[in-house]
Amino acid sequence: MxxxxxxxxxxxxxxxxxxxxxxxxxxxxxxxxxxxxxxxxxxxxxxxxxxxxxxxxxxxxxxxxxxxxxxxxxxxxxxxxxxxxxxxxxxxxxxxxxxxxxxxxxxxxxxxxxxxxxxxxxxxxxxxxxxxxxxxxxxxxxxxxxxxVNDKVFFYEDKPKIFDFIYVGSFVSRKGVDVIIKALKNLDKSISVCFVGQGDYLKEIQELQKLNSNIKLYVGLSQDKIQHLIVQSKFLLLPTRNEGFPTSTIESMYCGVPVLVSDIPQTKEQVEDGVNGFIVPVDDVLALQNKMKELANINDEDYKVLVTNTLTFYKDIxxxxxxxxxxxxxxxxxxxx
CATH class of the missing domain: 3.40.50.2000 (Glycogen Phosphorylase B;)
Known part of the structure; x- marks a missing residue:
């Protein structure tokens, strides 16, 4: 690897x-x-x-x-x-x-x-x-x-949020990228999403981009550029089907960005629902869609509490x-x- x-x-x-x-x-x-x-x-x-x-x-x-x-x-x-x-x-x-x-x-x-x-x-x-x-x-x-986590690269910065959600990683089925794509097709186009990576679903994401100017796609970025995009996002998305101990979620937490993940043991090990992120059922497009809609409209005070909680998790790794x-x-x- x-x-x-x-x-x-x-x-x-x-x-x-x-x-x-x-x-x-x-x-x-x-x-x-x-x-x-x-x-x-x-x-x-x-x-x-x-x-x-x-x-x-x-x-x-x-x-x-x-x-x-x-x-x-x-x-x-x-x-x-x-x-x-x-x-x-x-x-x-x-x-x-x-x-x-x-x-x-x-x-x-x-x-x-x-x-x-x-x-x-x-x-x-x-x-x-x-x-x-x-x-x-x-x-x-x-x-x-x-x-x-390379904390020289992934760290908190108080930046204006230009994306509601960001996904970082391979565009493959195991990561649930297809679930994100299906959810986006039924979400309001005012919700902004950033994809960083490449893989099997690249063409589908490019097609979404053509229909929605609030969907951005980046391929082949360095880690410091990825950090720059994460800190400008409200939430990191990972509706994964299978993981060991996902790294993108922890990197996001080091940046003070809460996460939205699927309900598998490996992500539940990292995320306390409603504290440093949110959990939705695996493969449940409607649940993901509804939660994304809710979180895109989260009020500032509730979001600040989430950020504060997120920054206290996993500082020892x-x-x-x-x-x-x-x-x-x-x-x-x-x-x-």
Missing amino acids: YPSKEKSFAGIFVKNQYEALKEIMLEDEVDIFFMKRKFTSKAGSVIKYIITFFRFFKILFKRYDIIHLHYFYPLIYIVYLYKLFYPNTKVIVTYHGSDVTKKINENNINKLKKISSIVDYHIPVGKALSEILEQKLNIKPNKILPVG SLTSVCNELIIIYRFLTKND
Whole structure:
């Protein structure tokens, strides 16, 4: 998982974590290996994985004290291969969500249970994901640790609100983007919505733009530009169907922007309904539509209370805090080597 020219936002949290660790661990060597995203079709995805596996062979010529894998499946297979050559290398896995909830199924679960035995330290990014990990792989997580919010980028600014809602992320079904599109078709065109990202529903959003000048679309933005748009929005939208521990919601909270999310365990872990955001049922277009209409017209006093509440949530998962926790784990695993 790593950003690319094609998908500048995909895996940005891994890039942030890697760069922060390099900065903190000045006396240690920190390298990174990631898949290069040059193909976006289904056939291209297969090619991408094949090329990745061949590129990994050069890594076999160097022994690392620790391999820290982000996203369990399918790259656990090449880590398994590496472990055959270097059995004393410690393996840490950070589980992000769909690598557990979607990628592990009845066809591969027994094989993955066996392969997961090479992992020395298990880190799910959220409590709900931790429980799914135990159910599927019979793994007792060592620590729950989100990827961390880059608070040098995502922070509160008192800016005029030009958007009622903002969506940041991939335009895919898993994120519920289709639900937003359906809701917007039946909402008053005075409600302003900003989309940031790219993906399967890009054309549908572009079609909406043609019909409604209050819908804006941005593709391939840097994180600082995304922050600039978030602080100019009243609410962040995420009617998702499946998550690990969504990062866009926490980044929004660091900016003092409340969130509107769907009713799944992973978002309920983050959002207290009516306190730092609002929750609607999964796949319920009408409920989302009605809540968006209500929140677009929220009065200033009620909104100020929401903002104040939002800024008090999750201040302990900044990127620096998370990286310091990781360093403690690294030291613990290698203390007797």
